[in-house]
Amino acid sequence: MEEAPVIKVRDLVVGFGDHVVLDRLSLDVRKGEILGIVGTSGGGKSVLLRTIIGLLPKREGMIEVLGVNLDTASEEERRALERRWGILFQQGALFSSLTVRQNVQFPMRENLKLSDRMMDEMALAKLEMVGLGPRDADKFPSELSGGMTKRVALARALALDPEIVFLDEPTSGLDPISGGEFDGLIKTLQGTLGLTVFMVTHDLESLYTVCDRVAALADGRVVAIGPMPTMLESTHPWVQTYFQGKRGALLAERRVSQ
Amino acid sequence: MMGIAPLLTAEFEGEQLKLSAAGSWTAANAGELEALVDGVAREAPKVRSMSIDMGGVRGFDTFGAWLLERLTRLFSVAGSKAEIVGLPAHDRKLLDEMHGVNRDAVATPAHENKFVSALAALGRGATGSWRDLILFAEMFGALGTAAARVVMRPKDFRFTSAVNQLDRVAWQAVPIILLITFLIGAIISQQGIFHFRKFGAELYSVDLVGILVLREIGVLIVAIMVAGRSGSSYTAELGSMMMREEVDALRTMGFDPIEVLVLPRVLVLVIALPILTFLGSMAALYGGGLVAWLYGGMSPEIYLERLTQAISVTHFKVGMLKAPFMGLVIGIVACAEGLQVKGSAESLGLQTTASVVKSIFLVIVLDGLFAIFFASIGM
Numbered sequence: 001m002e003e004a005p006v007i008k009v010r011d012l013v014v015g016f017g018d019h020v021v022l023d024r025l026s027l028d029v030r031k032g033e034i035l036g037i038v039g040t041s042g043g044g045k046s047v048l049l050r051t052i053i054g055l056l057p058k059r060e061g062m063i064e065v066l067g068v069n070l071d072t073a074s075e076e077e078r079r080a081l082e083r084r085w086g087i088l089f090q091q092g093a094l095f096s097s098l099t100v101r102q103n104v105q106f107p108m109r110e111n112l113k114l115s116d117r118m119m120d121e122m123a124l125a126k127l128e129m130v131g132l133g134p135r136d137a138d139k140f141p142s143e144l145s146g147g148m149t150k151r152v153a154l155a156r157a158l159a160l161d162p163e164i165v166f167l168d169e170p171t172s173g174l175d176p177i178s179g180g181e182f183d184g185l186i187k188t189l190q191g192t193l194g195l196t197v198f199m200v201t202h203d204l205e206s207l208y209t210v211c212d213r214v215a216a217l218a219d220g221r222v223v224a225i226g227p228m229p230t231m232l233e234s235t236h237p238w239v240q241t242y243f244q245g246k247r248g249a250l251l252a253e254r255r256v257s258q
Numbered sequence: 259m260m261g262i263a264p265l266l267t268a269e270f271e272g273e274q275l276k277l278s279a280a281g282s283w284t285a286a287n288a289g290e291l292e293a294l295v296d297g298v299a300r301e302a303p304k305v306r307s308m309s310i311d312m313g314g315v316r317g318f319d320t321f322g323a324w325l326l327e328r329l330t331r332l333f334s335v336a337g338s339k340a341e342i343v344g345l346p347a348h349d350r351k352l353l354d355e356m357h358g359v360n361r362d363a364v365a366t367p368a369h370e371n372k373f374v375s376a377l378a379a380l381g382r383g384a385t386g387s388w389r390d391l392i393l394f395a396e397m398f399g400a401l402g403t404a405a406a407r408v409v410m411r412p413k414d415f416r417f418t419s420a421v422n423q424l425d426r427v428a429w430q431a432v433p434i435i436l437l438i439t440f441l442i443g444a445i446i447s448q449q450g451i452f453h454f455r456k457f458g459a460e461l462y463s464v465d466l467v468g469i470l471v472l473r474e475i476g477v478l479i480v481a482i483m484v485a486g487r488s489g490s491s492y493t494a495e496l497g498s499m500m501m502r503e504e505v506d507a508l509r510t511m512g513f514d515p516i517e518v519l520v521l522p523r524v525l526v527l528v529i530a531l532p533i534l535t536f537l538g539s540m541a542a543l544y545g546g547g548l549v550a551w552l553y554g555g556m557s558p559e560i561y562l563e564r565l566t567q568a569i570s571v572t573h574f575k576v577g578m579l580k581a582p583f584m585g586l587v588i589g590i591v592a593c594a595e596g597l598q599v600k601g602s603a604e605s606l607g608l609q610t611t612a613s614v615v616k617s618i619f620l621v622i623v624l625d626g627l628f629a630i631f632f633a634s635i636g637m
Contacts, residue, residue, distance in 0.1 A: 113289040115292060122324060193319070
């Protein structure tokens with residue numbers, strides 16, 4: 001019952017000048033899973049994400065998303081593909097001169113033919129799905145707290161009902177409670193909407209609670225991939241320090257004893 | 259892919275309305291679906307119950323789910339029973355998610371009277387310009403106290419920052435200022451010669467160039483250039499520092515942003531403007547002379563001879579005296595506007611525009627006031 005992977009990366013090489021960040025990296029993301037990407041700071045997690053969505057050029061290798069090869073795809077196909085994914089940037093990247101409602105409506109307005117009433121209702125529906133009320137809809141991004149910004153950014157990423165959502169450190173900068181809530185939110189949405197989630201994260205708690213599989217990046221490639229138990233058994237030195245370090249071990253113990 | 263079977267078909271069975279849905283109930287078809295749903299909903303008062311068979315639907319997303327929810331809601335509001343059959347369990351979850359959505363009526367802002375809103379805009383504009391004046395005075399005062407503090411403790415002056423700013427504001431501006439003023443001087447000279455030639459008074463074009471450039475044009479052109487070039491960059495710099503809370507960070511570390519950020523910048527403008535005015539005026543006189551020679555056939559010796567007769571040190575002083583004050587006004591307006599920036603990119607753009615417009619306006623007003631002042635003291 002092996003389905004074709006939603007994202008297929010083969011022998012990807014990405015670098016800046018002399019510095020090679022990703023070195024012949026290969027990775028599969030399966031349909032409907034939440035894949036967490038971990039790695040050292042500056043180790044290429046965000047670079048991988050940005051390369052897959054086409055913000056950074058690659059030197060070698062192949063990337064296929066939803067069966068579309070990004071190199072051979074025409075402009076048309078690429079645009080169609082971009083409508084099928086949503087991205088939550090680390091800082092939210094909300095349009096600061098638009099209200100929350102307009103931010104969420106922006107992708108709908110550009111890509112769909114909808115009546116104003118429908119667009120208003122859908123924007124409020126999306127906001128409600130991420131736990132925000134109609135009262136927040138007319139605020140500007142500068143009036144939002146960090147957690148709310150991330151929620152609005154998620155609502156915007158989900159505006160077109162994408163099949164894949166890319167999350168760049170969704171819980172960074174949130175307090176543990178908000179972070180936990182956000183994790184729960186992602187899990188619920190993945191359940192109801194059947195999303196595939198590609199999540200770059202540093203948050204061990206998220207890795208344990210929401211991720212179906214975790215991929216560890218070190219030295220520019222994937223050194224370990226699998227569900228959390230597999231990661232804990234990995235013999236790679238970096239993966240061991242990451243998960244067996246004080247904070248990692250503490251969480252692992254708690255999980256086992258629960 | 260779509261449109262093989264109609265998205266929604268209706269059939270009456272007595273007082274019961276039987277609907278069957280097909281195709282993909284997704285974002286791509288949402289516009290068409292909305293019209294269908296609203297059309298069917300108009301039948302709601304005529305029937306006692308409605309059932310919709312979702313068995314034939316192949317794609318279902320939040321857009322479809324919301325329209326289905328809207329449909330059932332419209333029927334229940336009309337007092338008929340609504341029933342959904344054949345919806346897969348998975349899609350049912352999505353529908354449940356939509357169930358609680360859009361329940362609260364959103365208060366639409368009351369429609370305002372056009373006359374009242376025009377009056378309100380006028381009032382806001384008036385208080386706004388009053389506020390601007392206060393803001394300017396506040397910044398002037400804060401700058402004064404910061405300057406006094408720095409005079410007491412000269413070590414606190416940000417010397418490196420000031421030198422860096424001086425490089426950007428004065429040194430790097432020299433080429434463009436020279437070029438523009440050279441051209442302006444040349445144009446004034448050409449126009450003077452062209453028109454004075456009609457009554458044989460070509461020689462007076464030298465008086466025109468000399469007095470106009472030294473007293474007014476030199477300093478005005480330079481001030482306007484600097485307001486556009488450096489004033490805007492001050493506003494943008496301070497504005498983006500405000501946006502990223504850098505100014506707040508400075509304040510919490512016990513630094514006064516006025517002293518650290520504003521004072522060096524304003525001081526540099528006060529120093530740079532006379533220098534640039536001097537260079538600009540010289541370039542304009544040079545341009546004027548060149549045109550007088552090449553276009554008017556006036557040899558450089560005659561031009562210089564006439565120039566020394568036409569102008570005096572007073573004219574030069576009048577121009578140079580105005581320059582530092584214009585630098586001060588540009589600096590204060592630019593920094594005050596920069597510190598007004600709020601969180602959005604739009605506000606940064608607005609304040610930068612306001613900064614340039616206001617400083618050019620104030621520079622010209624100031625020039626007028628100086629003209630009255632110098633006339634009354636006979637300079």
